[in-house]
Amino acid sequence: VEVISVLGNLLDPSLIIVLFVGTIIGIVIGALPGFTPTMGVALIVPFTFTMTPVEGLTLLGAIYGGSVYGGSIAAILLNIPGAPASFATILDGYPMAKKGEALKALYIALVASVIGGFISCIALLLFSPPMAELALRFGPAETFWVSVFGLTVIASLGTTKELVKGLLGGTLGLLIGTIGISPTTGTPRFTFGLPDLTGGVNLVAALIGLFAFSQALVYFEQLKDGVLMALEKVKGILWKSIKIVFRHSGLTFFSGVLGTIIGIIPGAGGQVAAIISYDQAKRYSKNKEKFGTGISEGIIAPESANNATMGGALIPLLTLGIPGSPTAAVLLGGLLIHGLWPGPDLFTVNADVTYTFMVALLAAQIVMLVCGALGIPLFAKVLKTPQYYLAPIILVLCVFGTFAIRNFTFDVYVMVVCGIIGYLALKAGIHPATIVLGIILCPYLERGLQRGLLLGEAEGSSIGYFFTSTISWVMIALILFSITATIVMEIRKSRKEKREQQTSVQRENIPFRQYIGSKESIIAIFFLLFGLFVYIFYASRLEQEAGLLPGSVLIIMVVLAVIQWFLARKYPITPMPGLPWKLLIEVCIVTILFIIVGQFVLGYYLASVLFLIYLPIRLHRSLNLSLSPRRVGVISLVSILFILILYISFSLLLNVPVPGGILF
């Protein structure tokens, strides 16, 4: 009833302007590598203080939705998830773009996002109070099992050959996630005496490093004169994409519902929803093996799910004051400042504001469809940027974006280190997404485990606590099913391969001396030694409670390394790829220099200008391009303009205190 009575409020022209402005800001923030939805909402929250409650909330909601969608643009075009929630979209979005169907991928992502967002907004509007109960059902035991289930998704992130390596990546991610003070004992772990590390590695900084920075290094590695990829013609693609999404309407709907439910669970945000949805889509698809090669289902599932988390995350926020995602937590400020306290009051005393906001979010989905459809051809132009600009600009955006998460220069160094780790992992055949999954899930896994053990102890049985609720048993069943399904599939595949190979070449173990120096063996030996070393000299000395998770993870890592060593002996040896190591090392050094000089001497802005002039010119040399004075002038002008825009946005509009060095 309230819904109908507030529909008229939508006709307010200022609200419509807010919807468009918010959606466009959101899409742009989402699309820029290094800039995340949480950061976007956080930076805009202060601006809403002077607006009316409905306008302020709608602006934040539109930015939230727009940025979650916008993340898919960079994921598809650049292989860099623009927002954490779009990291599953790179798995099929980028391959599809590489096939020359970038626009098709972009439109499919748009339509799937809009439908996912729609489903969750309907849920928000109609079922908020009853569904909020679900958020409360997720206690420590349930959180623990959901995290374990999330880890089984690693099996979906690559081929058989990569399965063990993917799991190794997962353990590395979990280990990175345990850095910092133990949540239940207060013991510092892996902090090396650095106070800056006591809070742990910032997830978003790690993410920007592992995906965006590492991908920029890939661009340097594969540097060629010209653009990244060709684009198809725009005409008729939107319609075609809508038809494709509707052909998979079951999957779109299922992913939307799944995303809404995962959104409701406190803590887990769009990234978890997207990857679980991708995993489910792959598991139940008829053409499993095509996932990862650029198929529509691989874009629809994560994009419908991640946009659906928004409505889901708002359900417990509005009804109970418990945010379902980090972005929703920031949105809370937009409520509080106007004296809107989450809870029953919001649906009675302030029902007018609340329902107008919800209906506006629904309308925001339509606005998003319009803005997206019109914007996609523009966004796709980014592919026309010459590569010698693109990669350096991504690096600069990584630095600024990481700093703006929480105005913390240490995060920038963390980002660079993660970027280098991510690049090496890529070269080793370990998908960075596996590491990210470990980092994302670690806090939930550990907190669920530790709190569950404490609660169980009080009840008399620590372990028993994890097997008491229905949700726990359902999750355990899902985990067991997921693992058996993977094993059965792997066995079938290897049998099939064997049958095929018997006719051709007999597979044999590669001679030991030849194998020991191969890539696969080096990976195995590295993880074996690393795991043993950290376990013996560090993890085993931690207090029992604080050391439980890191210790277990390290033991699993060592076991996996041994398995990797024996398994990979059967694979043919791939020669080490010849890489432009010199250039890559130079780029890393120059970037680190840029950050240090920027922080302490010149300030980020001036240092960025120099960086953006130096690198493109330097890259001209490696490409053997002629460098006329006019070229140099153009490069300088573009760089200065680019940084000027950053300066106006950050320093003048958003009040981000970008490091000024000693000169400013």
Added chain:
Amino acid sequence: MILTFLFLTVLTACSGSDDAAQQTNTGNPSGSGDFPNQPIQMIVSYSAGAATDTQARILAQYAVDVFGQPVVIVNMEGAGGSVGWNHFSKVDPNGYTIAAYNLPHVLSKPLVENTEYTPETFIPLANWGYDPVVFGVLPNSPYQTIDDLIEAAKSNPEKITIGNAGLYVGQHLAILMLEEEAGIKFQNIPFDGAADAQAALLGGTIDVQAGNLSDMYRLVDQVRILAVAAEERHKYLPDVPTFMERGYNVVMSTDRGVAAVDGTPPEVVERLTDGFLEIMNREDFQADMEQAGADLLIMGGEELQQEFEQRAKMIKDLLTRMGHVK
């Protein structure tokens, strides 16, 4: 390029004529006679949208009237506030970078964690917020009164689960104080923030929650508040007893305020203190805070300094006696 131009235009359009002055790292202010002659940064150790941030922003909105310069909020969240306060401990002591503080965190964390800041890092300027710790249970809980709870804890040591917002924040310290006073032991479950702990209480995961009055009070009939850790009963909860009334000396609150860094010249400290107190005594400021759900306790200067020292000593003694300080 097009992307960023779009970004820029949109931002300009939406923010109107926001001319918040540019600010860089603190420059060199000339003397303190004309203080402040440039914008002041206020470090908030929590994310935008958190309660501390929202209240600090209300304060900052009034600052330009009083100081003639804007106060700009800089969010540096992480490690339960330590990221922001660690950074704060290293800023130039010229009054152009100040911080929002939370008591008792800034006093307790340095005792148990390897923080760069110490209680002495903070020169308290003015205090605005006050939120006493309360103990609450679900309406269907067997514990009708705080005495029921304490009796039950006596006969079942380490069997009653109690949640708090994190290690060594106000709620946790209140639990430790009650354990010591009553000679009992709870099974203490630390959560990440008050909202997290509240979800656990409402979901029936924990038996009791030590929470902030402001949060628990708003749940109306979804929780039963057993006792307030204040010296006197609270105006919102006239029927709920204090721990003191029941014979347990448990007084603990989460307080919010603003501080300068150690080493700031006394005249600058004085100017800031006077300015912030002037804001806090304004009726419109207090009305705004009330709306945002902040219970006010306005204090400054010598009085606040004494409060800081007293609480620092009390917490240090408590944690030492309970064996938490190594």
